Amino acid sequence: MPIALLALTISAFAIGTTEFVIVGLIPTIAGDLGVSLPSAGLLVSLYALGVAIGAPVLTALTGKVARKTLLLSLMVLFTLGNLLAWKAPSYESLIIARILTGLAHGVFFSIASTIATGLVPKEKAASAIAIMFTGLTVALVTGVPLGTFIGQHFGWRETFLAVSALGIIAFIGSLIFVPSTIKSSASASLMDQVKVLGQPRLLLVYAMTAVGYGGSFVAFTYLAPILQDISGFSANAISLVMLVYGVSVAVGNIWGGKLADKRGPIGALKIIFSLLALVLLVLNFTAPHPWLVVATVLVWGAVAFGNVAGLQVYVVQQAEHFTPRAVDVASGLNIAAFNVGIAGGAWGGGLIVEHLGLMHTPWIGALVVLGALGLTAWSGVLDKRNPIPQVAGAKKSNMVVGH
Numbered sequence: 001m002p003i004a005l006l007a008l009t010i011s012a013f014a015i016g017t018t019e020f021v022i023v024g025l026i027p028t029i030a031g032d033l034g035v036s037l038p039s040a041g042l043l044v045s046l047y048a049l050g051v052a053i054g055a056p057v058l059t060a061l062t063g064k065v066a067r068k069t070l071l072l073s074l075m076v077l078f079t080l081g082n083l084l085a086w087k088a089p090s091y092e093s094l095i096i097a098r099i100l101t102g103l104a105h106g107v108f109f110s111i112a113s114t115i116a117t118g119l120v121p122k123e124k125a126a127s128a129i130a131i132m133f134t135g136l137t138v139a140l141v142t143g144v145p146l147g148t149f150i151g152q153h154f155g156w157r158e159t160f161l162a163v164s165a166l167g168i169i170a171f172i173g174s175l176i177f178v179p180s181t182i183k184s185s186a187s188a189s190l191m192d193q194v195k196v197l198g199q200p201r202l203l204l205v206y207a208m209t210a211v212g213y214g215g216s217f218v219a220f221t222y223l224a225p226i227l228q229d230i231s232g233f234s235a236n237a238i239s240l241v242m243l244v245y246g247v248s249v250a251v252g253n254i255w256g257g258k259l260a261d262k263r264g265p266i267g268a269l270k271i272i273f274s275l276l277a278l279v280l281l282v283l284n285f286t287a288p289h290p291w292l293v294v295a296t297v298l299v300w301g302a303v304a305f306g307n308v309a310g311l312q313v314y315v316v317q318q319a320e321h322f323t324p325r326a327v328d329v330a331s332g333l334n335i336a337a338f339n340v341g342i343a344g345g346a347w348g349g350g351l352i353v354e355h356l357g358l359m360h361t362p363w364i365g366a367l368v369v370l371g372a373l374g375l376t377a378w379s380g381v382l383d384k385r386n387p388i389p390q391v392a393g394a395k396k397s398n399m400v401v402g403h
Contacts, residue, residue: 002119002120002177003173003177004119004173004174004177004178004179005116005119005120005128005131005132006173006177007170007173007174007176007177007178008112008115008116008132008135008174008178009131009132009134009135010135010166010169010170010173011071011075011078011108011112011135011167011170011174012108012109012112012132012133012134012135012136012139013135013136013138013139013143013166014078014135014139014143014163014166014167014169014170015078015104015105015108015109015135015136015139016135016136016138016139016140016143016144017139017143017144017147017163017166018078018082018101018105018160018163019047019048019051019102019105020139020140020144021143021144021147021148021151021159021163022043022044022047022098023044023144023220023221023223023224023242024144024145024147024148024151024152024223024224024238024239024242025147025148025151025152025156025159025224026040026041026043026044026221026222026224026225027040027224027225027228027235028151028152028155028156028235029043029094029156032155032156033090033091033094035091036354037222037225037350037353037358038349038350038351038353038354039091039350041221041222041346041347041349041350041353042095042346042347042350043094043095043098044217044221044342044343044346045342045343045344045346045347045350046095046098046099046102046343047098047099047101047102047105048102048339048340048341048342048343048346049099049102049339049340049343050098050099050100050101050102050103050105050106051102051103051105051106051335051336051339052106052336052337052339052340052343053102053103053106054102054103054104054105054106054107054110055106055107055109055110055332055333055335055336055339056106056110056193056329056332056333056336058103058106058107059106059107059110059111059332060193062107066180066182067111067114067115067118067182067183068115068174068178068179068180068182070107070111071108071111071112071115071174071178072171072174072175074104074107074108075104075108075167075170075171075174076171077100077101077103077104078101078104078105078108078167079164079167079168079171080100081097081098081100081101081104082097082101082160082161082163082164082167083160083161083164084096084097084100085097085098085101085157085160086157086158086160086161086164087157088157097160102339106335106336106339109335110332110335112132113129113132114182115178115182116128116129116131116132117129118182118183119178119179119182137249137250137253140245140246140249140250140305141243141246141247141249141250142243142246144242144246145239145240145242145243145246146239147159147162147163148224148238148239148242149236149239150162152235152236152238152239153236192326192329193326193329193333195323195326196319196323196326196329196330196333197333199318199322199323201318201321201322201379201382202315202318202319202322202323202330202333204375204378204379204382205311205314205315205318205334205337205379206315206333206334206336206337207337207372207375208269208311208372208375208376208379209311209315209334209337209338209341210337210338210340210341210344211341211368211369211371211372211375212269212273212276212307212311212341212369212372213338213341213342213345214340214341214342214344214345214348214368215276215277215280215345215365215366215367215368215369215370215371215372216276216280216304216345216365216369217341217342217345217346217349217365218345218346218348218349218352218361218364218365218368219280219283219349219361219362219365220300220304220345220365221345221346221349221350221361222349222353222358222361223241223245223297224238225353225358226283226287226293226358226359226361226362227241227293229358230287230288230358230359231287231288231289231290231293232288232290233290241294241297244294244297244298244301245297245298245300245301246301247301248297248298248299248300248301248302249301249302249304249305251301251302252301252302252303252304252305252306253305253306253308253309255302255306256268256272256305256306256307256308256309256310257309259271259272259306259310260309260310260313265310265311265313265314265317266310266314266376266379266380266383268307268309268310269307269310269311269314269376270373270376270377270380272303272306272307272310273307273369273370273372273373273376274373275299275303276300276303276304276307276366276369277366277367277369277370277373278366279296279299279300279303280300280362280363280365280366280369281362281363281366282296283296283300283362284359284362284363287359287362311334312331312334314379315330315331315334316330316331318330319331345365345368348364348368349361349365352364
């Protein structure tokens with residue numbers, strides 16, 4: 001493995017940690033800054049919106065910038081964003097920090113695959129992408145619970161300081177080891193992206209992604225307050241529950257990929273969305289019972305991200321049929337849809353907490369996920385009417401662990 005690929009993996013680890021660690025820190029941040037839980041939850045929404053904007057728009061605008069220069073610039077922006085979060089004097093400045101970091105996230109994952117494949121021979125391209133994306137898996141398994149632990153014991157600001165240190169390490173590694181000869185791939189213009197968004201079948205897949213993840217994040221954004229206020233866990237114990245969730249995500253991603261291979265994307269997505277809705281509904285009943293809620297979170301992690309492979313494979317299948325000249329654009333826009341779902345789910349969850357109460361987030365999230373199940377079933381009906389050829393490289397998408 002080229003050491004430059006390790007630098008990319010560290011970058012992915014740092015970025016994955018800073019995206020999701022906020023979930024475990026929401027009660028702490030809300031208390032320290034004197035804001036409500038829904039206001040703290042907006043920090044999840046606004047970061048995701050930064051990613052959704054950064055992925056398509058900024059990637060198109062920076063298409064002619066040398067890949068190494070762009071990579072280093074992104075890690076500088078990422079590090080500065082986390083340093084600003086560390087020193088944020090107010091809630092408003094923390095919002096700005098999160099948006100800046102989200103913009104860097106969006107562009108990074110749009111170009112990282114190109115850089116990774118440029119580091120290895122063509123026959124090892126898929127493996128290189130898989131290695132780079134393991135940074136996200138490791139972030140969910142170790143970075144998020146460790147960051148939550150740091151935040152609970154030393155203060156939430158120190159979590160962002162620790163992530164900034166990771167950003168500096170990733171910057172130095174990329175500066176030294178990533179070659180300057182990495183070529184830019186043909187950049188998709190904003191017009192190319194608009195054309196993809198003009199395809200109803202692709203819009204249907206993006207809706208499945210956004211609604212499915214949105215439903216999960218209605219409740220997941222407020223998991224820490226639920227564990228603390230309803231389940232009775234101490235603030236220190238939340239990091240252990242996040243560890244359980246992260247390990248389950250890693251296992252669920254592999255399971256979801258195999259399920260998509262066996263039953264096809266639509267068959268797998270129907271099963272996973274059904275289970276996800278069921279788990280969220282069950283959470284309403286298990287939340288007051290510590291051991292039962294941990295078991296629920298364990299299952300939740302497996303199904304929450306188990307749909308990644310199916311959704312990515314399916315969007316590629318649709319794109320190769322409807323927009324064969326813009327497959328990469330279509331795949332990238334699914335990343336944006338993922339983050340639109342996170343943003344909308346976290347925002348909607350905040351409204352639910354504010355107007356109805358904390359424990360209304362799981363069952364309402366379940367209803368939203370059922371909406372994604374309905375969209376999936378409808379897409380399957382359309383496939384039967386007009387069959388779409390399978391993608392030869394579908395299994396490669398199973399290695400992509402997150403967005």
